[in-house]
Amino acid sequence: MSPIIKIENVKKFYKQSHALNGVNLTMNEGDEYLIRGASGSGKSTLLYLLGGLDRPTEGQVIVNQKNLVELSDEELAVYRNRYIGFVFQFHFLLPSMNCLNNLLLPARLAGLSSEETLEVQERVLGLAKTLGVTQCLEKFPFELSGGEQQRINIIRALSLKPKLLLCDEPTGNLDSENSKKVIQLLRTLSAEFKSTLVVVTHDPVIAESFSNQILMKDGMIVRA
Numbered sequence: 119m120s121p122i123i124k125i126e127n128v129k130k131f132y133k134q135s136h137a138l139n140g141v142n143l144t145m146n147e148g149d150e151y152l153i154r155g156a157s158g159s160g161k162s163t164l165l166y167l168l169g170g171l172d173r174p175t176e177g178q179v180i181v182n183q184k185n186l187v188e189l190s191d192e193e194l195a196v197y198r199n200r201y202i203g204f205v206f207q208f209h210f211l212l213p214s215m216n217c218l219n220n221l222l223l224p225a226r227l228a229g230l231s232s233e234e235t236l237e238v239q240e241r242v243l244g245l246a247k248t249l250g251v252t253q254c255l256e257k258f259p260f261e262l263s264g265g266e267q268q269r270i271n272i273i274r275a276l277s278l279k280p281k282l283l284l285c286d287e288p289t290g291n292l293d294s295e296n297s298k299k300v301i302q303l304l305r306t307l308s309a310e311f312k313s314t315l316v317v318v319t320h321d322p323v324i325a326e327s328f329s330n331q332i333l334m335k336d337g338m339i340v341r342a
């Protein structure tokens with residue numbers, strides 16, 4: 119396996135805190151990784167830097183041989199759209215669009231050809247069927263339960279077959295049975311799309327099942 123991610127001596131400082139304090143990390147293409155650590159240990163910050171949502175104060179973030187530090191804001195936006203799928207605890211579905219339009223938004227932003235758009239449409243409809251949310255597609259996000267919204271969110275994150283699927287406490291507001299289902303789904307789908315999966319969770323049962331575990335403390339990786 120070749121490394122898809124290389125993080126070198128990454129630091130992220132805010133006025134009041136050192137969120138990341140010299141992180142070095144390699145991740146292999148197609149593998150799955152779990153990040154654990156107490157609240158405030160820097161897990162989300164690390165995910166945001168990987169996803170190009172923020173920039174490090176120091177150090178290099180190299181994804182798929184691109185050094186994110188050297189990209190312009192416009193290039194970072196393209197990177198996020200084409201390479202990254204995000205799943206957060208709280209859903210960022212747009213309230214003014216029905217779920218199908220929410221799901222097709224990344225494809226529209228990517229400016230795909232009509233043939234590629236059709237392919238995405240078929241993938242999204244297929245996933246909706248697999249995840250049991252076909253009946254939600256014409257509805258608006260507020261008409262859905264938390265679990266349904268999270269499944270729509272997952273489908274949107276996967277719609278463009280991202281190289282990297284970043285999940286920040288994706289089961290934070292679900293009960294344990296639904297949490298297990300969601301994690302299983304993320305693993306199955308990322309394996310199918312050959313995406314590298316990175317999950318942040320507090321749930322010890324979920325954590326146990328991952329072979330690659332990264333433990334963070336005070337902005338550093340204490341075990342990888």
Ligand code: ADP
Binds near residue numbers: 132163
């Ligand atoms: P975790 O996800 O592990 O709970 P975070 O990465 O969210 O940790 O935060 C790490 C540290 O950085 C915390 O002390 C947090 O308060 C601080 N932090 C995170 N984001 C910001 C921000 N936007 N402004 C100031 N401090 C921040």
Ligand code: MG
Binds near residue numbers: 161163
């Ligand atoms: Mg966090």
